[in-house]
Amino acid sequence: MRILIVGGGGREHALAWWCRRGRGDVEIIVAPGNAGTSEIAENVAVDATDAVAIARLAVERQVDLVVIGPDAAAAAGVADACISNGIAVFGPTAVAARIESSKTFAKRLMDDAGIATARWMAGGGADLPRMRGFVEELRGRCVVKADGLALGKGVTMCSSTDEAAGALAECFETGRFGDAGRVVVIEERLTGDELSVFGISDGTRVRVLPPARDHKRAGDGDTGPNTGGMGAVSPAPGVGDDVVDNVAASVLQPCVDALRERGTPFVGCLYAGLMLTADGIRVLEFNARFGDPEAQVVLPLAEESGLELLHAAATGGIAPGRVRAAGAWAAGIVAAASGYPGSPRTGDAISGLRDVDSDVLVFHAGTRRDGDGTLRTSGGRVLCVVATAPTLDAARVTAYENLDRVHFDGMQFRHDIGGAPIATTSHARSS
Ligand code: AMP
Numbered sequence: 001m002r003i004l005i006v007g008g009g010g011r012e013h014a015l016a017w018w019c020r021r022g023r024g025d026v027e028i029i030v031a032p033g034n035a036g037t038s039e040i041a042e043n044v045a046v047d048a049t050d051a052v053a054i055a056r057l058a059v060e061r062q063v064d065l066v067v068i069g070p071d072a073a074a075a076a077g078v079a080d081a082c083i084s085n086g087i088a089v090f091g092p093t094a095v096a097a098r099i100e101s102s103k104t105f106a107k108r109l110m111d112d113a114g115i116a117t118a119r120w121m122a123g124g125g126a127d128l129p130r131m132r133g134f135v136e137e138l139r140g141r142c143v144v145k146a147d148g149l150a151l152g153k154g155v156t157m158c159s160s161t162d163e164a165a166g167a168l169a170e171c172f173e174t175g176r177f178g179d180a181g182r183v184v185v186i187e188e189r190l191t192g193d194e195l196s197v198f199g200i201s202d203g204t205r206v207r208v209l210p211p212a213r214d215h216k217r218a219g220d221g222d223t224g225p226n227t228g229g230m231g232a233v234s235p236a237p238g239v240g241d242d243v244v245d246n247v248a249a250s251v252l253q254p255c256v257d258a259l260r261e262r263g264t265p266f267v268g269c270l271y272a273g274l275m276l277t278a279d280g281i282r283v284l285e286f287n288a289r290f291g292d293p294e295a296q297v298v299l300p301l302a303e304e305s306g307l308e309l310l311h312a313a314a315t316g317g318i319a320p321g322r323v324r325a326a327g328a329w330a331a332g333i334v335a336a337a338s339g340y341p342g343s344p345r346t347g348d349a350i351s352g353l354r355d356v357d358s359d360v361l362v363f364h365a366g367t368r369r370d371g372d373g374t375l376r377t378s379g380g381r382v383l384c385v386v387a388t389a390p391t392l393d394a395a396r397v398t399a400y401e402n403l404d405r406v407h408f409d410g411m412q413f414r415h416d417i418g419g420a421p422i423a424t425t426s427h428a429r430s431s
């Protein structure tokens, strides 16, 4: 079997690793990939959001399956272009991906399907008086979200009416999020632990993966700016199978049913971002893809073949239930470049990867190899070191010990992924 994985981050490296595991016979192409994927697959320098070029590549190389990594590729219609060329795709069409690319669409669908979510309202600049009224009703404890894709930066948490007024002004007056922020969702601000659950869907049924907890803020103790994610653990501490089954039955399956009933079936990974509140589970957001770095910790725990599951989803053959998983824990620590999440510095040489234990995984993200073979940084999140072990503590300690052997100038990471801070000897420091 020959597959094409679309994207070039840590998630795509983890997907390639998962599809390759136990399957010497699979040929994997990654577009555009990174230095890590080039070791287990063939990289082809095609932009992940160029739907026509990706479909052309899939046709030319006669691939049996296209796997879409990033939301931007799904929103750009990569699945549509490949499907219209008769190729099986794991990843949603652009209209099904609206569950992520439009928060208003997602909130309406949740209300219609009876999926529990925070109280909300949406509007444009002309609705400002009504929106201010809703903010008053929530006594300023609200979250202001740009409707469209904003690289995780379109969300402002507010504790007062003044803060909310400032956030609304940023969207409507300064146009900070461009088109993505012309429509804004205001939500009640909830409190509780967060949880990510991933469902693999064939458009009708859902197979659910182990839950994960992501760490989005840049610095230790949840300080500093929001990032794409600085590390994750799986399963999520304190979250049992009963919670996962409940999410599958009351969140993922109703969402898949609602999208199918609208004539836009969702094939791919449906990601529920959840909060465990005192009143029960609430959906904060849906994404139309695997989380990054959550995929890097969830997929190594899945005992089933990635290739077979993703192909089954793309061809309508998913059996419901939980994906069989090792009864172990995984911890993944992201090493990011200096300047991330702002403007990261690139071009620094990366050393120490050869000293990493053979059973510890290093998923690359922003890496490239020079002509002379030197590995260099080429993006904000550079790599993610993932260890699995029978306990969460053992997984965390092993991941940090191994991360400590890796170095590049300006490397930053959090010391408290999955629990209390762990001291490292590294010259690296958290931001
Ligand atoms: P979103 O992109 O909608 O998931 O929002 C990004 C982050 O903002 C989430 O991971 C939460 O930490 C936070 N957040 C979003 N919505 C809410 C909410 N209604 N209440 C509290 N926190 C929220």
Ligand code: GLY
Pocket: 214, 228, 229, 287, 290, 291, 292, 293, 294
């Ligand atoms: N790590 C969060 C995300 O992938 O959206």
